Amino acid sequence: MDELQCPACGETEELVGTTKNDLIEVTCQLCDQKWERDPNAVPGCDRCGGSDMEGAIKAIVEKSRGSQLSIVATQVVYLCKVCDEKVLASYRVGRSPLMPDQLPTD
Ligand SMILES: [Zn+2]
Numbered sequence: 001m002d003e004l005q006c007p008a009c010g011e012t013e014e015l016v017g018t019t020k021n022d023l024i025e026v027t028c029q030l031c032d033q034k035w036e037r038d039p040n041a042v043p044g045c046d047r048c049g050g051s052d053m054e055g056a057i058k059a060i061v062e063k064s065r066g067s068q069l070s071i072v073a074t075q076v077v078y079l080c081k082v083c084d085e086k087v088l089a090s091y092r093v094g095r096s097p098l099m100p101d102q103l104p105t106d
């Protein structure tokens with residue numbers, strides 16, 4: 001992961017990093033997304049072992065009244081450009097948060 005990119009909007013220029021303990025907290029000046037980066041541990045793919053990862057926003061959903069699912073928070077996840085190629089391709093189009101693999105059930 002050589003190029004820093006905002007996982008939420010894809011911005012690569014307007015990013016500001018501040019050091020926080022051993023981590024770098026990066027803030028995107030365009031959309032206000034914040035995420036942390038560990039300069040010593042580049043996230044790698046646990047399936048193919050590759051290190052060509054791309055950040056994305058994943059939704060944390062909760063079931064509210066009725067059967068409506070609502071997004072209560074988001075987290076930054078790293079997807080493998082090889083293994084998650086299809087997911088990333090559709091994510092880049094709209095950049096709406098990815099849904100969790102498992103949705104809460106009753
Ligand atoms: Zn952004």
Ligand SMILES: [Zn+2]
Nearest residue numbers: 045048080083
């Ligand atoms: Zn992979």
